[in-house]
Amino acid sequence: MSIQQLFYTLQLADNALINGHRLSEWCGHGPVLEQDIALSNISLDHLGQARSLYQYAAAQMNALPMDAKLNLFASVALNDKISKGETIEEDDLAFLRDSWDFKNLLLVEQPNEDWAYTIVRSFLFDVFNLYLFNSLKNSKEEQIAAIAEKSLKEVTYHIRWSSEWMIRLGDGTEESHRRLQQAFNDRWMFSGEMFEASNADKEMLQEGIGVDLTLIKNQWQQHISKVVEEATIMLPTNNWMQTGGKQGKHTEQLGYLLTELQFMQRAYPNMEW
Amino acid sequence: MLQQSEIYKCLATVADPEVPVLSILDLGIVREVIINEQDEVTIIITPTYSGCPAMDIIAMQIRFALLAIGVLKVSIQHQLSPAWTTDWMSDEGKEKLRAYGIAPPHRKSTDTLALFEEEITSCPKCGSPNTEMTSQFGATSCKALYRCCSCQEPFEYFKCH
Numbered sequence: 001m002s003i004q005q006l007f008y009t010l011q012l013a014d015n016a017l018i019n020g021h022r023l024s025e026w027c028g029h030g031p032v033l034e035q036d037i038a039l040s041n042i043s044l045d046h047l048g049q050a051r052s053l054y055q056y057a058a059a060q061m062n063a064l065p066m067d068a069k070l071n072l073f074a075s076v077a078l079n080d081k082i083s084k085g086e087t088i089e090e091d092d093l094a095f096l097r098d099s100w101d102f103k104n105l106l107l108v109e110q111p112n113e114d115w116a117y118t119i120v121r122s123f124l125f126d127v128f129n130l131y132l133f134n135s136l137k138n139s140k141e142e143q144i145a146a147i148a149e150k151s152l153k154e155v156t157y158h159i160r161w162s163s164e165w166m167i168r169l170g171d172g173t174e175e176s177h178r179r180l181q182q183a184f185n186d187r188w189m190f191s192g193e194m195f196e197a198s199n200a201d202k203e204m205l206q207e208g209i210g211v212d213l214t215l216i217k218n219q220w221q222q223h224i225s226k227v228v229e230e231a232t233i234m235l236p237t238n239n240w241m242q243t244g245g246k247q248g249k250h251t252e253q254l255g256y257l258l259t260e261l262q263f264m265q266r267a268y269p270n271m272e273w
Numbered sequence: 274m275l276q277q278s279e280i281y282k283c284l285a286t287v288a289d290p291e292v293p294v295l296s297i298l299d300l301g302i303v304r305e306v307i308i309n310e311q312d313e314v315t316i317i318i319t320p321t322y323s324g325c326p327a328m329d330i331i332a333m334q335i336r337f338a339l340l341a342i343g344v345l346k347v348s349i350q351h352q353l354s355p356a357w358t359t360d361w362m363s364d365e366g367k368e369k370l371r372a373y374g375i376a377p378p379h380r381k382s383t384d385t386l387a388l389f390e391e392e393i394t395s396c397p398k399c400g401s402p403n404t405e406m407t408s409q410f411g412a413t414s415c416k417a418l419y420r421c422c423s424c425q426e427p428f429e430y431f432k433c434h
Contacts, residue, residue, distance in 0.1 A: 034407060034408035034410070034418065035408075037408065037410050037411065037412070037418075038408055038409070038410035041410040041411075041414055042410070044322075044324035044326070044414060045322060045323055045324050045414065046324070047324050048320070048322060048323025048324025048325065049323045049324070051323070051324075052323060052353065142354075143353075145354065146352075146353035146354035146356075147323075147353060149353070149354050149355070149356045150320075150323055150353045150354070150356045150357075151323060152356075153356055153434060154322060154323060157409060157410070160409065161409065161410075
């Protein structure tokens with residue numbers, strides 16, 4: 001066990017939680033009932049994956065000596081629990097850390113905007129997840145491999161859903177095509193971060209726990225290009241990428257999201273329902 | 274000394290809260306039952322989908338069912354790997370599903386579909402293979418929505434996973 005392994009687990013967990021939360025915001029607002037249900041189902045898969053990963057991260061954190069885990073995160077609420085010698089649980093990691101403690105990709109915290117923006121975000125992330133979990137299921141770390149094996153099955157449904165919508169919107173009406181292209185252009189700058197290796201990514205690759213992101217990047221690009229072509233939209237030519245999420249440098253969007261996600265635990269600490 | 278058969282008989286009475294016609298044994302989510310020399314029982318279950326909200330309720334119902342036959346020391350553990358598959362669903366379970374109006378999974382989960390291929394399934398009411406998928410997501414993670422083009426009935430399909 002190492003701090004980097006904990007950070008690596010949290011990268012995966014935070015992506016799942018934040019993406020799942022964003023999708024859950026559609027619940028009750030879907031354009032038609034079937035799509036509302038689809039989004040809630042997909043969101044639930046991500047939240048389930050997040051739970052497994054946070055449970056595993058909490059176990060790693062509890063095994064760390066006091067001086068290693070105290071002040072590992074900026075959150076006062078979390079450090080308060082740790083200093084009292086309390087056991088950290090999955091919920092503490094989801095509800096008590098602050099924005100700069102989160103390691104998720106900037107892509108997944110971006111707001112839903114309209115249907116096209118939601119589809120583009122899901123599509124870019126689902127394709128990444130497909131190849132990520134496909135590789136992670138061979139991780140040397142048993143728990144990570146088990147979560148990846150489970151998640152891979154679920155991602156298969158997600159990717160069918162988001163790819164179908166990419167094609168339906170892109171190859172649809174003039175307006176749906178225009179709006180999908182606009183959303184794709186706008187979200188593209190957040191896609192590069194997926195393949196930028198953090199210290200945790202590098203160390204876990206060396207130890208046989210993580211994955212080779214350059215390999216995944218190739219698979220991802222090929223897959224994306226195929227669907228984009230069928231959707232009759234253009235790959236953006238501007239390849240300047242905004243990064244920072246894995247280092248805890250987030251867009252302001254994450255702050256608003258966490259305010260809502262964490263409200264109950266922050267206002268009424270330790271409440272259960 | 275407790276017998277495995279007693280525990281399994283008891284687990285057969287625990288229904289899936291989402292599809293009450295199936296027991297947790299029919300569903301194939303009970304992976305192992307371990308009884309130690311002190312008659313302490315460990316039951317290993319595996320979730321169908323990561324986010325399945327029924328798992329906590331299932332664990333509670335297992336405790337209640339065992340409590341009712343006098344088994345007090347129960348530990349329930351979750352195991353993710355190997356990942357649950359509909360291949361583990363019993364034939365009896367599949368027949369129960371059909372009788373209940375839900376089309377059962379009918380192919381091996383290892384046969385992967387091409388990206389946009391749809392699973393063809395027969396209507397559980399009239400048996401017609403002339404059906405179409407309305408959504409690959411239904412009221413629970415494990416089901417998709419279909420419509421029969423012959424008898425016009427909408428129905429749920431327990432998808433292969």
